[in-house]
Amino acid sequence: MTYYEDPSPGTGALAPRAAFRSDARTLSLNGDWDFRLFPTVAHAEAADADEGTADGWEKLPVPSHWALHGHDAPQYTNIRYPFPVDPPRVPTENPTGDHRLVFDLPDDWPGPDEGADGRTLLRFDGVESCYRVRLNGRELGTAKGSRLPHEFDTGPHLLRRGNVLSVRVHQWSSGSYVEDQDMWWLAGIFRGVTLLHRPEGAVRDVFVHAGYDHRTGHGTLRVDAVPAAGRVTVPELGLTLATGETVTVPGVQPWSAEVPRLYEAQLATDGERVPLRLGFRTVAVEDGVITVNGRPLLLRGVNRHEFHPDHGRAVPYATMREDVLLMKRHNINAVRTSHYPPDPAFLDLCDEFGLWVIDEADLETHGFTYDDWRGNPADDPAWEEALIDRAARMVERDKNHPSVIMWSLGNESGTGRNLAAMSRWIRDRDPDRLIHYEGDRSCEHTDVYSRMYASHEEVEAIGRRAEQPLDDPRLDARRRALPFIQCEYAHAMGNGPGGLTEYQRLFETYERLQGGFVWEWIDHGLRARDAAGRPYFAYGGDFGEPLHDGNFCADGLLFPDRTPSPGLLEYKKVVEPVGICVDAAARTVRVTNKYDVVDLAGLAFGWSREVEGRRVAEGALEVPPLAPGESAEVALAEAGSVAEDDGEEWWTVRAVLADDTAWAPAGHEVAWGQARARGPAATRTPGARITPVRASSADGGALTLGPGTFDPLDGSLRTLHGLHVAVPPRLNVYRATTDNDRGPDEETSVAAQWHRHALDRMRHRCDGVTVDGESLVVTARVAPPGGFFGLCVVYRWTGERTSDGTRLDLSVDITPDGEWPCPLPRLGVALGIRAPLDWIEWYGGGPGESYPDTRRAARIGRWATTVDGFQTPYVFPQENGSRGDVRWAELRGPDGGGLRIEGRPAFALTARRWTTGQLEAARHPADLVPDEVLHLDLDAAHHGIGTASCGPGVLAPYELRATRTRLGVGFTLPR
Incomplete structure (x- = not known):
């Protein structure tokens, strides 16, 4: 059997050890290497005789993936293997990349021609999926385990000058069967390559044991090293101890994700000096709850694949740091390294800035589920x-x-x-950490009960320790006593996820429920350009792969360029670590500390008072430094009075960082709360004299009603305040389906129901147009072709002359007719204005989009942006951009003209330069070409979003059912 098909981990690599730096010499071999790609292993072997020639070699940066540099192409699958499943065999068509580097050693490099002065190791931190290493024609070994380090002893083969390092990398190997991890298949040397000098007496390995006893406030420290002879110093603590010696450290400050206290230390041996960063902390399960340093945790986590839109999994350090800072700034406190160990530099950043980490082994065999797990390497002794x-x-x-x-x-x-066996090995080697694996439903080999995408109802049952019992009473009792986490939930694919608030409420209610990890951190869209040169982010199928899983890789809280999505902003609000409940009527605010460890002394609180979206007063709010779990009711300042006709009044309280931190500057907003003190004024236009404007015939037989003209045959609006109405207002029930609407099952999803019942092809029948002197009334029925159900609609237009111009009002009364078989996507009025209107200002929910179950992050205020800014550029185009609770919106063009829309009382607004049909048909944002019409949706209601792309659908309170509904809007000129 070939080495790349052998299930064994490889040959020649040294035993694994801790990653650490030291004062010993290192030489990075990163940079431009020679590269050539072969379609099969046989082609590569046939070319071995020409290894010393320049024929066929090109330059390729290392680290990198060759498919992202014009050699072959990326391919994406979620579960299915992109090759025939016959473990451990792989196809003959096995792209094989030869990498070659010719290098010299620095003049002062110890050895190799000066006698025994230690040795030099060659370290690879990540190569996908299998590779063979040769140095100066001598084989050093082979290795598998793409996201794992391997070191090889260069022995006597290293030269002072003219070293030739050859690395043959195979895309497919036996290792591919255990690396089926819902991601792009991208071969290559994608992490660093380094030469490490190991002097005589150097440290082979080091293991830091730094615990903390919360009852005494003392730490304990032991540093094991191989070889065992060495001294450890911790200057800040005045400590010096021998390796292997255990000491008690009084008064030490423990490490936590909220206070990531690190102590600089040094391990010294005869051969080298190794810097260490010590974090004192103790992890345990106590009374069925995960604790660190005696404090229970609530994990506000994300799953993080390593990904960059240009570099794949070869993620630059600056990008890793950006990820950690973004997590901290969005109230995320935990990360699961799905589904493999990350670049070790990422964990350094988690230590430094503070994140709880579940470190995951480089193992997934998900594709075997299609054959009922037969042949699964997880249960085959040959793979142990x-x-x-x-x-x-x-x-x-x-x-x-x-x-x-x-x-x-x-x-x-x-x-x-x-x-x-893996669990036993880990527990024997490191009994001071917990073991996790979601697939072990019995929890026989784990310390936590973990699930993916459990529904809200099931999570609540688990929280009450009332889940369905296991058949084995012993295992059932064991599992019922364990803490619970959702290692994946709230699938952040496209528009969404919905249901976050309800999950978080459960996590905060039941002590057993210790939070979860949203799937996932970032969309895996690769930067590309279409045939017209327009940029977009590519997903599965965009590279011509015959087998792929489409845009299922675009399921993150960040867009591929690391712009936060609305989902991330929603998550930040839902998991904010300070509860702020404003009672505007009582002029009080209840503040709750939801942190695990710290009090609120590091935050500054302030209040503001807005009337009709304009701030009229503000001030500081004195909040005591509440300990975790504590609450206090604080009085808001008396800010004077405002006349009743001055409009709607809101109070907002914010918690911001009082001082600069390592991850955000002073003033960064951590949490906020808002409440309405008074509703809108009784009169819509204070001091106006309202006079009815009668309908009358006009040129061309049109009807005129105030600032609008209408078709007398069907009552459709033609012009409005001088603007051409390209699409007359009429009832609309359809939206471009979201990833969550479509879900994983094309037959049972809510989108399938909508299409099956033709809600995307509704027909409109005018039943009558009536002019009664003060209003224009159009009666209609809207129904799908082939349907025995529909909606009866009455459009009533009235005109008013006011002190600031004329207003055209529309009220829409909607009554279901027949038995509706499914929820509605939306319910409102759609219209199109042919005019260069490109600026939108509104008073309502914002600044970003919101839907019924994704509206926690939207606060009431006065906002403004361009029409382009109103769009959310999801990697796969879909319904987006709705702003809810809009009281009024003004649309303006370059000349200052435009239109004002007022809600009666409020509506949800969507504005875009393409139709819903065009949005539904698009596969990338670049497909959406703006036209001259501004398409508006003024909605009374929307169906929720949910998380059915992978997880529960829309919760019952957010389903939109056909029911009697009234929508009112008024059209005037901008003020």
């Missing part, structure tokens, strides 16, 4: 060594990171003896 090797390389590399509180055996690999 490989899987334990993957666990060991993760644990040994990352064991000194205080941020890592759980080891995860992997993801979606079924069950089996090899997972049990």
Whole structure:
């Protein structure tokens, strides 16, 4: 059997060890390498005789993936293997990339021609999926485990000058069967390559044990090292101890995600000096709850694949740092490294800035689910060594990171003896951390009960420890006593996710429920251009792959360029660590500290008072430094009175950082709350004299009613305040379906129901046009072709002359007719204005989009943006951009003219330069070409969003059912 098909982890690599820096010499081999790609292994082997020639070689940067540099193409699958499943065999068509680097050693590099002065190791931090290493024609070894480090001893083969390092990388190998991880298949040397000098007496390995006893406030410290002879110093604590010695450290400050306190230390041996960063903390399960340093945790987490739109998994350090800062700024306190260990530099950042980490082994065999898990490597003895090797390389590399509180055996690999063996190995090596694996529903080999996408109802039952029992009473009792997390929930694909608030309410209600991890952090869209040169982000199928899973890789809280999506802003609001409940009538605010560890001394609170969206007063709010879990009711200042006719009044309270932190500047908003003190004024236009304007015939037989003209045959609006109405206002029930509408099942999704019942093809019948002297009344019925149900509609137009111009009012009365078989997508009025209107100002929910179950982040205020800014550029185009609770909106053009729309009392506004049909047909944002018409939706209601792309659908309170509805809007000129 070939080395790349052998299930074993490889040959020649040294035993795994901790990742650490030292004062010993290192040489980065990153940079431009020679590269050539072969379609099969046989082609590569046939070319071995020409290795020394320049024929066929091109330059390729290392680290990188060759498919992102014009060699072959990326391909994306979620679960299915993109090759025939016959483990451990792989196809003959196996892209194989030869990488070659010719390099010299620095003049002062110790050895290799000066006698025994230690040795030099060659380290690879990540290569996908299998590789063979040769140095100066001598084979050093082979390795698998794409996201894991491997080191090779260069032995006597390293030269002072003219070294030739050859690395043959195979895209497919036995390792591919255990790396089926819902991501782009991207081969190559994608993490760094380094030469490491290991002098005589150097540290082979180091294991820091730094615990904390919350009852005494003392820490404990032991540093194990190989070889064992060494001294550890911690200058800040005045400590010096021998390796292997355990000492008590009084008065130490513990490490936590909220206070990531690190102590600089040094391990010294005869051969080198190794800097260490110590974080004192103790992880445990106490009384069925995960605790760190005696405090229970509530994980506000995300799953993070390594991804960059230009570099794939070769993520630059600056981007890793950006990820951590974005997480901290959006109230995220935990990350699961789905589904493999990340670049070790990312964990350094988690230590430094403070994030709880579930570190996950490089293991997933999800594709075997299509054959009922037959042949699954997780249960095949032939794969035991490989899987334990993957666990060991993760644990040994990352064991000194205080941020890592759980080891995860992997993801979606079924069950089996090899997972049990991995668990035993980890528990023996590191009993001070917890073990996680969602696939072990019995929890026989884990310390937490973990699930994916459990419904709200099931999560609540688990919170009450009343879940469905296991058949084995012993295991059932064990599982029922364990803490629970949702390692994946709230699938952040496209518009959404909905239902976050209801999940968080459960997490905060039941102590057993210790939070979860949203799937996932970032959309995996690769930067590309279409045939016309227009930029877009590519997903599965865009590279001509015969087997792919479309845009399922675009399921993150960040867009591929790391712009926060509305979903991330919603998540930040839902999980904010300070509860702010404003009672505007009583002039009080209840503040609750939801942090795990810190009090509120680091936050500054302030209040503001807005009338009709304009701030009329503001001030500081004195809030005591509440401890975690404590609440206090604080009085709001008396800010004087405002006359009743001055309009709607809101109070907003904000909590911001009082001082600069490592992750955000002073003034960064952490949490906010808002409440209405008084509703809108009784009169719509204060002091106006309202006079009815009668309908009359005009030129061409049109009807005129105030600032509008109408078709006398069907009563449709033709012009409005001098603007051409390209699409007359009429009832609209359809929206461009979202990823969550479509869900994973084309037959049962709500989108399938909408299409099956032809809600995207509604027909409009005019039943009558009546002019009664003061109003124009149009009666109609709206129904789908072939349907035995519909909506009866009465449009009533009235005109008013006011002190500031004329207003055209529309009231729409909607009555269901017949038995409606499914929810409605939306319910409102759609119209199109042919005019260069490109600026929108509105008073209502904002600044971003919101829908019934994704509206926590929307606050009432006065906002403004362009029409382009009104759009949310999801990687796969879909319904987006709705602003809810709009009292009024003004649309303006370059000349200052435009239109004002007032709600009776409020509506949801969508504005775009393409139709719903065009939006539905588009596959990338670049497909949407603006036209001269501004298309508006004025909605009375929307169906919720949910998270059915992977998880629960829309919760019952947010389903839009056909019911008697009234919508009122008024059209005037901008003020």
